[in-house]
Amino acid sequence: MPDVVVVGAGPAGLATAHTLARAGCVVRVLEATDAVGGRMRTLRADGCLIDTGAEMLPSAAGYPATWRLISAFGLDADPDAVPRVRGALAVWRGGRARPHAxxxxxxxxxxxxxxxxxxxxxxxxxxxxxxxxxxxxxxxxxxxxxxxxxxxxxxxxxxxxxxxxxxxxxxxxxxxxxxxxxxxxxxxxxxSGSTGGWRTYRDGMDTLTRALAARLDVVTGYPVTRVSTTPGGVRLDSPRGAVTARAAVLAVPAPLAAALRPDAPPYERAFPAACGYAPMLRLTLGLDRPMAPTGVRRGFATLVPAAEDPLINVITVDHHKHAGRAPAGRGLVSLIASPGGTTELLGAPDPEVTERLTARAERFMPGVTAHTLSAHVHRFRHGLPEATPRAVALRAAFEARPVSAIEYAGDWTTLRPCSEGAITSAERAAARVLAHLARPR
Structure with missing residues (x-):
């Protein structure tokens, strides 16, 4: 029987498992999907590295927990492995992108x-x-x-x-x-500081999660349907068979964590219930030539205000993020739908999403439709945690709850929707699990 089972192989779950394993625990990670990474996945298709999100790394002062892991795995030994993103952010206004935001x-x-x-x-x-x-x-x-x-x-x-x-x-x-x-x-x-110092992962935004998973016992395609306490620890039910352990960490979005543990004590239910989630919708286009929004030379992300367009919120020029994102002579761009556009298109078929968003992108990148070779739609129904005032008000009580056999990790627990929030939560979750395991049985 493992000491700890972690549910979810995103950055929060994998970082929690890594910390517990280093402390001497026998840890198993169960992931419902067929790959690790959660919202930090990178697809490898058509000769491209296609990030499902837009991970950017501020300096170690802004993302200390993330950079500690990067250094622990030696990912920063090669200075080109975590390169700077030139012209990280621009804003669309008056018919063109305005750099240096x-x-x-x-x-x-x-x-x-x-x-x-x-x-x-x-x-x-x-x-x-x-x-x-x-x-x-x-x-x-x-x-x-x-x-x-x-x-x-x-x-x-x-x-x-x-x-x-x-x-x-x-x-x-x-x-x-x-x-x-x-x-x-x-x-x-x-x-986060100035966007002038932001960096990325040369080999895809899943670089860190792949490095973590390579050293851990991770089982993919293993959905967990319920987690409950038992006299000897915890039981995790799954269509693939129940698993028992001395403790468990639920490293999944707050609504999923609440559904896995409907009998949680009252002091654990209020904060997750207050953490709403914004869905995410992203379309990545493989192009037969490099293209970018008008006004962008080498910049990466162009913010599109709601005052300028109701459907598209961000355009990322992924082949500017790093040259290895697309084959030489080709392009790779992503269109991130606005909150309203996401609500409208989240349940639509992929061809409709592609047609609608690409048509809107013509305004920013004239001719993009004709130069599109491939399209990949990325959907996350539980995309990013919403830090509502009520969630902020309840967070202190949630942090002060007693340690138990079932703990939580994820950027929602820190109300910071990014990898730093996820990895910081992992450090806390691991410390709480170790404190529980150290108590006399």
Whole structure:
């Protein structure tokens, strides 16, 4: 019998299993799908590396837990393995992409903002830098109370909201400014720093998860339907057969974790219930030539504000992210649907999604339809956790719950929808499991 069974082979589950295994535990990871990675998967098709998401790595100051793992596996020994992304972020406005968004240089060039909004951006950044207790690992401590992101930016120039904050919140997190809590958003912005220092994985966004899985006992195609406590530990039911262990970690989205454990004690149910999830929809197009939105030379991601288009929120030029993403002479771009577009198209057949989004992309990349060779649709019904004010208010109590035989990991537990949030949650989950296992039976 394993000491611990981890449900879910995304970054949170694999990092939890890795930490427990290093501590001497016998660990098994059960993954319902046919591959590891969760939302951090990379498909290898048509000679391309196709990321299902858009993982970007700020510096070690912003993503310390992630970089500790990268260093532990020696992934940074080769300086080209985690390269810098040039021109990471632009904003679409006035018929073309405006580069240097999220960088100090953008205050000079405009980055799509008029002078008044640029001045307010500087004021906004200064306010965040001076704000105490703005800790991405503890968003509930932020001195912003129950304020939403909309409340956070209400005092500033409206273009700061419409042409920077809204497309960032919607495109990267799937958040609605009127419903998302200000604390987690502000803390993440402050920690991530300038987009000029962002990096990526040369060999695909699943580089770290593949490295973790290679050293672990991972079983794919093994769905778990229920997890319950027993006198000797825990029981995990599955169509493939029940598994028992001394402890379990549910490293799956909050709604799935709640469904796996309907008999959880009341103090464990409130916080997951408050963590809503925004779905994600992404279309990746393989092209017969390199293409990019008008105005982009070497940039990677172009934010498309809702004021500019109702269907597309972000366009990523994946062959600019790293040259190895597509064969020489070809292109690879991804179209990330807006929250409204995702709601409209999430259940539509792949051909319809491809037709609708590609047709909209003609405005940004004229001729893209004619140059498309292949299309891959990526859907995540539980895409990104929504950090609502209610979830922020309940998080402290959830963190203070007693250790038990069943623990949780995932970016929803940190209210930080990114790999850093997932890996930070893994460190905490592993520590709680070890504390439980150390107690006398």
């Amino acid at each position: 999220g960088r100090p240089l953008g205050l000079l060039t405009g980055a799509g903002l008029p002078p008044g909004a640029r001045l307010d951006l500087l004021r906004f950044q200064t306010r965040l830098n001076r704000m105490r207790d703005l800790d991405p690992d503890h968003p509930e401590r932020a001195p912003l109370g129950m304020a939403t992101v909309a409340d956070l930016v209400r005092r500033y120039h409206p273009d700061l909201r419409d042409y920077l904050v809204q497309p960032i919140a919607a495109g990267f997190f799937g958040w609605d400014l009127d419903h998302a809590a200000a604390g987690p958003f502000a803390a993440h912005l402050k920690a």
